[in-house]
Amino acid sequence: MANSLDLSSLLRGERQLNTANKISLAWTLSVPAILSQLTSIVMQYSDAAMVGSLGAASTAAIGVTSTTIWLFGNLYTAACYGYSVQIAGAVGAGDKDHSRILFRQGFTFNILFSLLLMLCGVLLSTPLPVLLGADPSLYADAKAYFLIYSLAIPLSDLRFYGSASLQSSGNMRLPGILNSLTCLINIVFNFLLIFPSRTLTFGVLSLFIPGFGLGVAGAALGTALSEGLIAVIMLFFAFFRSPYLSGSGARLSLSSYVPQRSYIKRALQIGTPYAVEQCTRNVALILITRIITPLGTAAVAANSLAITAEALCYMPAVGLSAAATTLVGQSIGAGRKDYAKSFAWITTLFGMLLLTLTGILMYFVCPYIFAMLTPVSEVQALCVHILRVELFSEPLFAASLVASGALRGAGDTLIPCILALASVWGVRLTLSLLLVGPWGLTGIWIAMCIELCVRGLLFLARLLRGKWLYPSTPRRAA
Numbered sequence: 001m002a003n004s005l006d007l008s009s010l011l012r013g014e015r016q017l018n019t020a021n022k023i024s025l026a027w028t029l030s031v032p033a034i035l036s037q038l039t040s041i042v043m044q045y046s047d048a049a050m051v052g053s054l055g056a057a058s059t060a061a062i063g064v065t066s067t068t069i070w071l072f073g074n075l076y077t078a079a080c081y082g083y084s085v086q087i088a089g090a091v092g093a094g095d096k097d098h099s100r101i102l103f104r105q106g107f108t109f110n111i112l113f114s115l116l117l118m119l120c121g122v123l124l125s126t127p128l129p130v131l132l133g134a135d136p137s138l139y140a141d142a143k144a145y146f147l148i149y150s151l152a153i154p155l156s157d158l159r160f161y162g163s164a165s166l167q168s169s170g171n172m173r174l175p176g177i178l179n180s181l182t183c184l185i186n187i188v189f190n191f192l193l194i195f196p197s198r199t200l201t202f203g204v205l206s207l208f209i210p211g212f213g214l215g216v217a218g219a220a221l222g223t224a225l226s227e228g229l230i231a232v233i234m235l236f237f238a239f240f241r242s243p244y245l246s247g248s249g250a251r252l253s254l255s256s257y258v259p260q261r262s263y264i265k266r267a268l269q270i271g272t273p274y275a276v277e278q279c280t281r282n283v284a285l286i287l288i289t290r291i292i293t294p295l296g297t298a299a300v301a302a303n304s305l306a307i308t309a310e311a312l313c314y315m316p317a318v319g320l321s322a323a324a325t326t327l328v329g330q331s332i333g334a335g336r337k338d339y340a341k342s343f344a345w346i347t348t349l350f351g352m353l354l355l356t357l358t359g360i361l362m363y364f365v366c367p368y369i370f371a372m373l374t375p376v377s378e379v380q381a382l383c384v385h386i387l388r389v390e391l392f393s394e395p396l397f398a399a400s401l402v403a404s405g406a407l408r409g410a411g412d413t414l415i416p417c418i419l420a421l422a423s424v425w426g427v428r429l430t431l432s433l434l435l436v437g438p439w440g441l442t443g444i445w446i447a448m449c450i451e452l453c454v455r456g457l458l459f460l461a462r463l464l465r466g467k468w469l470y471p472s473t474p475r476r477a478a
Contacts, residue, residue: 011092011334022339026327026346032176033167033319034354050194051219052374056301058216059374061141063304064134064293067285068124069149072117074278076157079113080164081274082106082267085329085411088168091244092333099244103165105259107158107235109267114157121150132286133293134300141216148217152224155231162234167322168329169244174237178230186226193218270411277417281424288432292444299441302382305373306445309366309387313358317351317398321405324348328409337469344406344463351402352395359394362387386445393449396456403459412468419462423455 010017010025017025051058083106090099125147129139159182163175196213199206212218238245292303327343362369370383400420407416428451435443462468 011331011336011339017339022342023346026323026343029172029326030320030323030347032172033322034316035176035180049373050190051216054215056297056376056379057137058141059304060297060300061138061216062145063300064129064132064138064142065146066304067282067289068128071279071282072121072153074282075117075275076114076153077160078271078275078278079110080161081408082271083109084164084168085270085325085408086263086266087165088326088329088409089333091169092330096244100247101256102263103238103245104257105263106161108257109259110157110161111154114154118150118153121153122147125150133290135297144217145220148220148224152227155224155228159227159231159234162231162238165238165245166242167326169242170326170330171242172323178234182226182230185229186222189222189225190219193222270413273413273417277420280421284424284429287429288444291432291436292441295441298378298382302379302386303441305370305379306383306387309369310390313355313362313394314397314401316354316358317401320347320351320402324402324405325409328406332410340410341466341469347406348399348402348463351398355394355398359391363391382441386442389442389445390449393452397452399456400459403463407462407468410468415462416459419458420455423451423458427451427454
């Protein structure tokens, strides 16, 4: 498997890469990221199943806060991308000193930014369930879940930053392994923290399992502990083992951790449009959550579980998106825009094919998945119905996810931001308001399906025009 040095050398080498070479390289970098995302689905499914066993109200309590959690997560993700994309360019150019300094300054920036987010989350945790129109019976669990999540934001941020930085250096394997390990550790913590102490019987054998019985709060705490543990391991490898991120010397003294204005400016140019896009998109999703909550606890729970189940389809595209960012970013850093264009299309088309297959599979297996995630038959039936409506959009959803990663690798985030916002606000939110009346929750998911198709077509058009490779090229006079 290609490591960071191999990838950078290949892109800057004299030997021309043919189409087969490019496909092989894209596949090699994509597989660890895809496997990592698939493992994260196991974590989400186990979380949902464990909490779902407590009843629909527990699932709904988490579902109420989920869109706000995505909002905060996307904010620190934007901060990470602001520096990791720059790291990819430095690695592609073979400039180790530059990539190491960028990594350290990004580390400081992300610590400070995540602490600010943590403070905002803590202050918001009490009024949030009320603002979102949740049933009063959900207030205590929703508040506890969001409060614990907020306190763990710095840990989540640093784990993601370490992962994104290593991936940008071309090392997809190690982040894939560690991110997968996060999921497995989270399952163990959840098993201990959610449920009280109990004795499990297997035939004639009895096994005592200790537990804390924290319920919904235990699910949040389990995630926080697993994130923190893997963040430490991830950063250890980045600081002390990575060829492009680790190192010592005069240029890497304590002063190298102080963010410089030029790097902050470039990070803001890359990250701000992404942050604005994600924030505004999540505000729209929060408003949609506000539309759903009056439909009742069953609808809120079904919406949350259906989103969790759908992740099995689209998470492989998220892994491909990370690979696309690395391949495009390093290609541009190496001065090979022709490679960047090829890698963008190879990863995007592969993502569309992969999500077509996962969508077909999910259409048939989703009843069994929802039977595992919740014992409530009413919620199961509603989940199956709404998810099957949305699955038809998976190929074009893949196009938007992977193309977005490729464009981000080129530093092209402003136009994708505008396209995504136009799609979510102009199509999904508008249609949700129109369709919720006659069709309830089904109308919300019909609106989602249409919007994901529109967004995918817009991103394919952006990729096809090719102007993202030449952002500074002036328009010709008419």
